[in-house]
Amino acid sequence: MDHKVTIKEVAELAGVSKSTVSRYLNRGYVSEEKRELVRQAIAQTGFKSNFFAKRLKTKESKLIGIVLPRMDSVTVGKLLTGINRVLDPAGYQVLVQVSQLSQRRELDAMRSLQQQGVDGILVDSVGLTDAHAELVQELTLPVVFTGQEYAGLTCIKVDDYAAGHLMGAYLRQLGHRHAVFAGVSESDKAVGCERKQGFLDGFGVQTAYDVLAGAPAAAAEEACVGFVETGFDFLSAYDKTAAMWAAQPSVIVGATDNISLGILRYLHKRGLYVPEAVSVTGFGGYDVGAVVYPALTTVAFDFELVGMKAAQAVLDGLHDEPLNLGGPAPMHLIQRESVRDLGKPFVPEQSTGITL
Amino acid sequence: MDHKVTIKEVAELAGVSKSTVSRYLNRGYVSEEKRELVRQAIAQTGFKSNFFAKRLKTKESKLIGIVLPRMDSVTVGKLLTGINRVLDPAGYQVLVQVSQLSQRRELDAMRSLQQQGVDGILVDSVGLTDAHAELVQELTLPVVFTGQEYAGLTCIKVDDYAAGHLMGAYLRQLGHRHAVFAGVSESDKAVGCERKQGFLDGFGVQTAYDVLAGAPAAAAEEACVGFVETGFDFLSAYDKTAAMWAAQPSVIVGATDNISLGILRYLHKRGLYVPEAVSVTGFGGYDVGAVVYPALTTVAFDFELVGMKAAQAVLDGLHDEPLNLGGPAPMHLIQRESVRDLGKPFVPEQSTGITL
């Protein structure tokens, strides 16, 4: 019973032509009686239209390719959830490829995806280059990027600069004047440059001094920010925290929540209380930030919404609709327990419930 | 320049027949000279073989469908990483569908995937039923399940019973005699039943008393275990912790690390030190367990390996090879700071680095 029933058999069984069955399957134009016959025939045979034959004709695959830096990441998970939220109802399937944080593999994946016949591509990039822009040209498919920005390419991302600025201004307002920014490599434009620059501007400082190189150039200044480069993982942040602490800032700002978690861990090990001894903040708004102690103050991004917007942008590109970027990417500051207001005497904060 | 170059054009440009080009693309049988001509023609035209036409002929899609309960989860991320690790090198693409923890949607997704022409399906299930078994029959595709087990179906999963047993025996050995198991609904066979039962057996207790219902029936017993049902999220675990604490156990065992994290948070809020006042353990081995304070003692699963095995099982099913389940699923106990050895006087543990 498994010899792949085709439209032809259904037609014969229903006593109509193949075209009628095909019409039944797509937009109507079938009389009520025939329609009924076909319906029964399909039910009896258990007919399933052949995806590949259909795509071969229509030149529409209803497939969207997604390129992700990795699979086991909180942000990627949220992003995918958002993407799925708009693609699924629209009848699109998702073909996933992993770039493993490599720009070359990102390009390879895009090519591979195009060859697989996807209608459009969505890339959560780790770094956009001229090569990306060229490839987009030659692909002749709608391609939307996330995570990074690049002139001339369609990019949907959170506003890293604004996020940094928000945090910087907030801390400054609480009386902090010496911060250490635990950032990532500048090769990551979004997190490594924009987020940091936004923070510096928000904090009201021109440039950051290098913490590893030595003491603040001018400690008497109005305010200053030290910089330490770390990786995205707990461990590398943990390992660099001694140096951060040595600079004696009133607050340490991790470029991501994961970095901040590594920092908190180190401080705890050293018996340095947060936020009494030093405040700590992050970026991202990962759920775990709400359950660690002290609960992490952070700028939360709505990555799920970013995913939805990006997916919608791909769909819009498919239908030549003007893409509606719909205003700035949403974010908000979550004030929790890891930051001290220097304008007030320290009061051990009553740990409240879980603030997601 | 974008009018979809086909095999026909390549043939003309190379001065050979379509068949020769086709042969060049697949298994050889082309003379050295022709081969060279075709190669150049392909390079010039930038020819890309049409995926759908090819699949229409060969009846092989090189596509594997994956059904996941959700995207934004640590375990799912690891699992996908593992899956990709074997599917990618094998030349298979991944088509992803999300069941949103619904058994019905799980079934729908499997049907949909089959209709998309995938060669095989891998399902990270939230609960297997007769309906699943029936569907697998009618699908006539290799289908492999993860997360749950069901007689007659191919299932690759961690050994939840063994994990529970390991933890139970470990705690017992440290002198714990009264535990509260914070578990999930029994509708989740793997986590809700097996893991709990394993724990009970490992702890050496017949049945668990209901913590919400009242005090231990026989507190004088050799050992006893209370049970509280909670959800998979921080919050519901947090909310139930008061009741757990009220039972005065020496250890609270969360059925997952997330549950344990919620519990830790509550205990901290109440100023109840872990592990002085009470020990806490989890299951999963999520990375964050290593950075929270106190670092969480847990049974770690290698979900990535599970993903690899499951993917390999699908591939084996495709080629009618006997599937090699390759021994028990790996797991190991990670002893960190959240458990107290009741056999020794309490010594505040020197918090060490990050033990992943």
Place this chain on the structure above:
DNA sequence: CTGTTAGCGCATTCAG
């Protein structure tokens, strides 16, 4: 409204 007629782009017989 319906059946007939053509292919979509490719792989694969089958004679050369």
Place this chain on the structure above:
DNA sequence: CTGAATGCGCTAACAG
């Protein structure tokens, strides 16, 4: 070794 011929299963004109 190679080319001509034949569909894979389906959709899309085209005349009825």
